[in-house]
Amino acid sequence: MDYRLIHFNCARPTGEFTYENEFVRVFLSILPRIFGDADSFDGVHWHTHGLRQPDGHWRDLYQAFPYPRGTGAPDVCTMAGWRSLEDMRSFVYSGKTHPAGMRRLQEQLDRSQGPGFVMWWAPRGERFTMEDGWQRLVHLRANGSSNYAFSLDQPIVRPQVA
Structure with missing residues (x-):
């Protein structure tokens, strides 16, 4: 059986999730380049994205707005399947775009819930939902x-x- 690395990460911006929030503006402006780079990167097999609202409901990242005011900032989540840990780290x-973009946003993240990044090895072909990734992150935190x-x-x- 062949295994691939799955990673799930969440970034919760400080402040309201609106276009007035600098994190939201910058993040949404760099995502197309990061996603384009991921699509052409040989070591990533797939990637998916979503927003997890504080009430536990999931929203498609591409349909994030209008985001309901006063509900608290969502966790902006990504899950991807990688050929190896080395490819993911690379x-x-x-x-090309991920390191500089994420470095720019580091000071605007709410890290009060603990780690925002989790990984696991899964048999090739096994499928996961964003909620599966969230549950793995909760498990890591606990x-x-x-x-x-x-x-x-x-x-x-x-x-x-095997």
Whole structure:
């Protein structure tokens, strides 16, 4: 059985999720370039995106607005399937657009809920929903790194091909 790395990450902006918020304006302006780079990056197999509202409901990222005022900022989430941990790190830290764009936004993130990034190894072809990714992140926050959900600081080695 062949395994691929799945990652799920969330970024919750500080302040209201409106076009007046600098994080929202900048983030939405750089996403098309980041998504284009991901589409042409050999090590990523797929990527999907969404917003998780504070009440637990999911919204499509491309239909984020109008976002209901007064409901609190959503978690802006991405999930992707990668060929390897090395490929994921290369894109995140050395890619054309991702590193500079995310560095620019770091100071405008609410990190009060704990880690916003989780990974796990999954058999090739296994499918996941955004809610599945959210549950893995919640598990990591509560229990720390494990085979079920791990962090970049404590990565788990790819399972051996059977």
